[in-house]
Amino acid sequence: MSKTLTAEDIKNSVENEDVRFLRLTFTDINGTLKSVEVPTSQLDKVLNNEIRFDGSSIDGFVRIEESDMVLYPDFSTWAVLPWGDEEGGKIGRLICSVHKTSGEPFEGDPRNNLKRVLKEMKDMGFTDFDIGFEAEFHLFKLGEDGNWTTENADHASYFDMTSDDEGARCRREIVETLEGMGFEVEAAHHEVGSSQHEIDFKFDDALTTADRVQTFKMVVRAIARKHGLFATFMAKPVQGEAGNGMHTNMSLFKDGTNVFYDKNGKYNLSKTALYFLNGILEHARAITAIGNPTVNSYKRLIPGYEAPVYISWATKNRSPLVRIPSAEEVTTRLEMRSADPTANPYLLLAAALKAGLQGIKEEKMPMEPVTSNVFEMSEDERNERGIKPLPSTLHNAIKAFKEDELIQDALGKHLTQSFIDSKELEWSQYTQSVSDWERNKYMNY
Incomplete structure (x- = not known):
């Protein structure tokens, strides 16, 4: 705390x-x-x-x-x-x-808004919404002009032990800096993509963790510059490579007890956890607009890179939207795997908490967990099991957000309108832009 x-x-x-x-x-x-x-x-x-x-x-x-x-x-x-x-x-x-x-x-301050939703949680009798973020990022070389490039600082892969490249040295200094600022860093490692890294710090209450992820991003960028590198939290900076996610681990507590845990429950989950999970699943399409708020975000949410594409959940399977990691009582949690680090952490947590609390109020059980790879199912099989897709573009995500009154209420009127205005402008600018891909594809037509 x-x-x-x-x-x-x-x-x-x-x-x-x-x-x-x-x-x-x-x-x-x-x-x-x-x-x-x-x-x-x-x-x-x-x-x-x-x-x-x-x-x-x-x-x-x-x-x-x-x-x-x-x-x-x-x-x-x-x-x-x-x-x-x-x-x-x-x-x-x-x-x-x-x-x-x-x-x-x-009311237009995202931090104030999260405090408002946390008060709603406390009014329902819960005391803490604990969060662990896993924010991934890329470290690219800076150009001679001091601007970013997409030149890799390393060519390592997942969990590789690289001790002599600039990316590894930079990552170690980031960890030391965070610890000097009071962070408890639990893990730091190379991720799947070239020049891609992850640093995990200890979970804490929602407001503290949202504050810390903002500090974390500031520190990563500052230390990267010292090493002649450019840090980006962009969701998909390089085509054909793994994108940057921000898995969101969530637990709900009452007076020090994790109410998501039940030693006699199926999967060791309480009914409260399953109700909360159902709230997340039912409002997932609107939450996606907040957790994946850029045009580029949807180039990460595609099959083949472990990022979720469909609304489902599982205990071990990593393809669904929500996973239940193996854990002991105090660390029992729901891991929402869709969000990326371009998300505003205060808005993301407000939306997820609001959806989960609504699920608890409605007391509806979620669909059955998925035990096979969702990507390998036929469309008919997914339809039969009630597995719906996440929005495939920012435009579709904003449409889903505009149709979901509960998630709009999670942001309040001021932030809802500001968010819609900002994202519709971003989408409009994108649809009017002309890319190198289009010129290469169509110039000879």
Whole structure:
């Protein structure tokens, strides 16, 4: 769980660590980390929620005539970054929620929205929604101009022990940096694709884990630059190679007890877990819009690369949407395998939790688990078993989102409209673009 810190603790840390600047971060509708940086002379204002910024310049926030926003730092997120400014000065970081000038939480802030859905969970008698993210990424070489390329930093494969290439050295420094910032890194390894990596950190409550995945991405990018590499969390950066997923492991707790576990239940799952699972499955198409929010995301969700394509679940099989990993009581969980790391973690967890809680309310059992490879089933067999496909494009995912009132409610009116506007614009831009593939295919017609 997140540590408890006071304003005095932060003041002492600023003085003892010789921190010169304060970076106040928050997240926009697209999951992009934003920040306001102030000198430590403004520390009292920061700690008293007196730092304002122009919200009209942030995607999905507000119009110009209602632009003033206030940053409320979460003291538990205080960290001194392991890199400083050009003159060697240290930088302190606080993750913030965004509020209106009246002091009310701003409904367009994804972090506030997750807190709202977590309150709904607590009103139902549950105490924690624990999450473990497995976010994959690629490390490519930087070009001479300092921009990204798709030139591989290595040609290793899954779990290869590569100790002498730049990718492995970079990954080790990322792990050391994260641990220096208080992360408990459980595993770090090479993934299936060339230059593809995964670093897993210990599960925690939903808000803490969403905060940490944003910090994780910031650290990965910063350390990669030090090594002359470019880190990308793009879902499918290279055609014909494995894409980057962000498997989402979910457990629900009540007063320290994992309510998904039942030693006498089939698969050691409780009825609560199965109801929650059914909620995820029933709303999976709309959740896909949030968990796979880019045009490129759907080039990962294709057969042949272990990413799910169909709405189903299993205990051992890795082809369905949700898998139940072998686990002990406290670690019993549902692993949703569809999301990728371009997803806004706050919105993704709000949507998944809302769907799961609705499943618990409805008390419906899910379809039977799949024991064979879904990709090898005929269409008739899938139809007979009620196995439906996930959306195949961002356009279809947004259509599903617009038809699902529950998942819209998981985001609230403001974020729902901002999300639809942003994604419909992205799809429109994509449909009007002309690619090299099209020119190579059609130029001689």
